[in-house]
Amino acid sequence: MTTTAQFEKQTKSLIDDLKSVCANYGLGNDGNEFKIITQVFLYKFLNDKFVHEVKQLDPNIAAAEDWEKALRNLSEDDREMLTMQMSESTATIHPDQLISSLFDRQNEPKFADILDNTLLDIAKNNSEIFSVITEGGEKIVLFENISKYVTDKRDDFCRAIINKLVHFSFENIFHEKFDFYATIFEYLISDYNSNSGGKYAEYFTPHAVAKIMARCLVNGEVSNATCYDPSAGSGTLLMNLAHEIGEDKCTIYSQDISQKSSNLLRLNLILNNLVHSIHNIVKGNTILEPFHKENGRIQQFDYIVSNPPFKLDFSDFSADLDTKENHERFFAGIPNIPKTKKESMAIYLMFLQHVMYSLKPNGKAAIVVPTGFITAQSGIDKKIRERMVESKMLAGVVSMPSNIFATTGTNVSILFLDKQNKSDVVLIDASNLGTTVKEGKNQKTVLSHIEEDKIIDTFNTKTAIDDFSVVVSYDEIKRKNYSLSAGQYFEVKIEYTDITVAEFEVKIQDFSANLEALFNESKTLEMEIQSNLKRLKYE
Incomplete structure (x- = not known):
C-alpha cells in the first residue's frame, strides 16, 4: 500500500517533471513558467477528481476494463445526469477534454491548439463556480492559452506536458487532508512566491505563524463562520483557519491586489475542498476600494486573519482615502507622504484599521505587525493601541523570534483581537524560542512543535510564566502608556x-x-x- 510519504514524493516528482519540461523549452525561471506550472497542475488535479467521482457514482464505469470507453458510451442525457450528481467542487469535463483523450490525439497536427482550446473550453464551461472576480466585476477564469508562452516548437512542448501528466494519478490522494496539500502547495509555488516588485507583493506566511494564529483564534466548536483576509496572498492564513474550524463549517472571503495571488488562492481553495468560497475571492485594492459589502456598508466577519505588507508607497491614492465615509474606518489617521522614500509608508496601519472596522461585534482577528508597533510612543500606532484598549477588544500579543520570516529582517508580533474579551490580556515574549537554520542566503528561525504548543497553550489558558508571559488588565496597560510588550511587565527579581x-x-x-x-x-x-x-x- 502506498503511504502518504510516497504520495508526497510522487506528487513533488510530477511538479519537478513539469518544471523540467519548461526548462527544456526555454522557460526555466521565466516569469511565465509559474502560469504554466500552476495551470497544468490544476488541470491534472481537476481531471483526476472528475474521473474519481465518475467512478464513485457509476459502479459500471469503475468496473469497466476501459473506463473511458464506458464513459463515452453513455448517452448525452445519462452523462448529464451523472455530472449533475457530482459535488460542487468537481469541475465538469467532457470525455474529449480528458488528459487521456489528449494523449491519444498528440500526433495530430497543431496539437498546441488542441490543448489550448481544451483548457479554454473547460474554463468557460466551469466559469460560474471556478472564476475569481475583479473589483470591477470581470471574471478571471480557470485557464488560459498556455502555449503562447513558448516561442518555438509549441506542439512538441504541449506533447511533453501531456506525456508527463498521463503517467501520474491523483485518484489515490483525494483522501489526504490539509497537512498533505499544504506541503504540496508550498512545494508547488516555492520558486514563484517572491517579491516581484508589484504592489502588495505576494507573501507566504510560515506554517508555524499561521498555525499559532488559527489555534489561538478558534476555541471549541464553530459553525457557519465567515473568514476574511484583506491581503490574502496565496491563502496560507485562511487555509489554516478554515482547517481549524472545519472546511465545511466556514466560508472564505478575501481580497488582494495581485492577480497572481488570487490565482494561487483559488488553487489553494480547490486543493483544500473549499471550492464553495471561490466566488468570494476578489482581485482588487482593499484599502482604496473594499469589495465585500452588505447593505452598502463594508461587510463584517466572524474571523479575520492578515499578514499585510508592512511598508509600501500608496501615495498615488492616499488623498482619495481622506473621505467622510472613511473617517470611521481610518479613525487613527492616514500616514503622511514622506518627501523621500515614499516606499516606507506604513500601509500595515491602514490594513490594521480596516481589520478592526471589519469585525463583527463578537468577532476575532489575528494580524501580523512589525514589533515596533506594540511600543511606539506616538502617532497612528499609539492611537490604534489606545482604541483597542479603551474599547476592550484586545486579546493578546505574541512577540515572535527574529527571522521567523526568512525574507525579512523585521521582527514581528502577532496581534490578537477579540471584541468579547472584556477581562485580562495575555502578552507573550517568544523571541527566545526557535532554532536558527539556513534557508538559501538567509537565516531563518524555526519553531519546534513543542514550542508552537507552548505559545498556543499559554495564550489560550492565559497563563503567566516567568520571563515568557504575563497576564495584565486593561488598566495596567493604560498605566504603561499602552505598551503591549510583555518584557515591560515582567517583574525585576533581586536575589537576597x-x-x-x-x-x-x-x-x-x-x-x-x-x-x-x-x-x-x-x-x-x-x-x-x-x-x-x-x-x-x-x-
Missing part, C-alpha cells in the same frame, strides 16, 4: 542572601585583600612598561 555580621566582615576583608593585590600587581606592570619604553628609546 542572609549572612551574619562576622561572615560579612570576612567577605569584606577578602575583597580588600584581593583589591590590594591587584593594585600592587598593576604598579609592578606599570614600572616594567616604563622601563621597557626607556630601553627602547635609547636603543
